[in-house]
Amino acid sequence: MSDVYEKVIDLARRRGFIWPTAECYGSVAGFIDYGPLGSMMKRRIEDLWRSFYVIQEGYYEIECPTIGQESIFIASGHVKGFSDKMVQCPHCREYHRADHVAEGHKVPGASTMSAENLGSALRDLPCPSCEKPFGEVEVFHFNLMFRTSIGPGSQRVGYLRPETAQGMFTDFQRLLRFYRDKLPFGAVQIGKSYRNEISPRQGMIRLREFTQAEAEIFVHPNEKSHPEFARYSGYTVPLLGIPQQEACTPVVPKTMHDAVQSGLIANEYVAYYLALTHDLFIRIGIKPEKIRFRQHLPDERAHYAEDCWDAEVFSERFGWVETVGIADRTDYDLRAHAGESGEDFSVFIQFDAPETVKKTVVVPSQKALGPKFRDKAKKITQALSEAAPVQGGITVNVDGEDLFIGPEFYEVREVETEIQGVNIIPHVIEPSYGIDRMCYAVLEHAYDEEIVEGEERKVMRFPPKIAPIQVAVFPLMSRDGLDTIARGITDALRKRGVLAEYDDSGAIGRRYRRQDEIGTPFAITVDYDTKEDGTVTIRDRDSMRQVRVAAADIPNLVHSLIEGTKGFSEICV
């Protein structure tokens, strides 16, 4: 038991936060089960995320299938781009990225080469592990997407989604209607995504099935000022921009206002969600000194992305872990789906005032054309209105025949037309959260041990809002009617919507410690004074301080302590 990771994972396993999946069959790497307390905590984190994105921002949540048809992922680029060309050395049986090996030996165009060509390029190159030349090898694609088929005996290919984002793009037209054709708007989704990682390790950090919370915010390409930017413009966030990374200088704290003004962050939208993420991280219990925002370097950023930042959280075990990605993805995704589906993914932007455009046009005279040209009149009319406006006769081509139409058959007129607006393809701002990584960070950062009267006390210092069990209720002795009173208080708390646990087994000190270890923020104890004056003690997990309060006030008091509208120190006076 050396580092915090082992202690945290041990505690999480013992107390029902995180379990290896299906242990009775021996588990599989990259999959985990959330136990009773872990599920509760994860749900509370997701709900806090919702309170930011859905309630505060007004981006409604949608829920799309985790299996998608092939076209979706052809459009998104995952069918092509989400796979690696791999090669196995026939001598030492090690796997390598074929393109990386070729690049290492300066094979021109290695990164874009086909599998066949890469195979022949590798023939005489030495294996990076055993140095022997590869010889005749097969270069194969390893796609990180789980592939399946839809329907019985069907040829229809499906994939388990590798991200939740595509659902918001494929529902774009419906969403646009839902938001009554106005930009900006956003939609979010919390759900499972799947990536068939080659070798997942690092416990909860790299999973094959994981939970993402993603927001896709659709904005006008030229209007990237967030309407609520004032909320976070003075908010300071630790930034590790490209300049800092290139100069190897430390993180700089900057207000969002300054970061946007100086051009470090591309626009207000990106900056806004950086600050919001920081805000959310603090609220779920991630330590401020273990948060930084790192900007993607130009070569790691997707070619279409305008700007991209990762929120990284420091872990004693894993170092800086990317937990959230916040990117301005421009119009790439919508254009991709427009191209693949042939549908229109644009938004009509109405001008404040219609623009009037003066144009000279040809107005054919139907009255004159009809009698003269009979059945050809219709086509001639059409051709005339598209012709350049010249006086004195126009030659038009109808059914391969050039016809001269005299000036008596048309009129050249100056007209004013009104243009009501323009069609644009919105840009997408995408904050994408790895919920499992957040859960791990919360567990690791909450873990604490201290020595109390010569005994080690393990405490999970979760924020009250995140703690799975919100309050524990104990009778000092499980007799003399104290247990009945305590059960009554437990019921009253439950009626108030508080998750309360009753416990009367063993010594009181042991019961406090049990709750400390699972991070229950408050404990109510019913003692003999309760029978006299109707008061109970309420104990604060972090300070271990106790105050007497009226038992009748407990449900409302605990509720406000959990919601954070009241702090424990306030009730101590």
Next chain:
RNA sequence: GCAUCGAUGGUCUAGAGGCAUGACUUAGGCCUUCCAAGCCUAUAGCCCGGGUUCGAUUCCCGGUCGAUGCACCA
């Protein structure tokens, strides 16, 4: 996926080719008027498959999971 090492009650651990230790936890009881006290009792274990052997949890081989290194990856 490769290489090395490991796997014993829920947790930590002793152990040997022939009855599997101890501690903590948990449960029940006694005791106890606020921070893992004490006493009694109980529950619970040799990762899976194959081989060698009269007999394997122990030795051998394969697998699974975990740790580490390499590779891979956000």
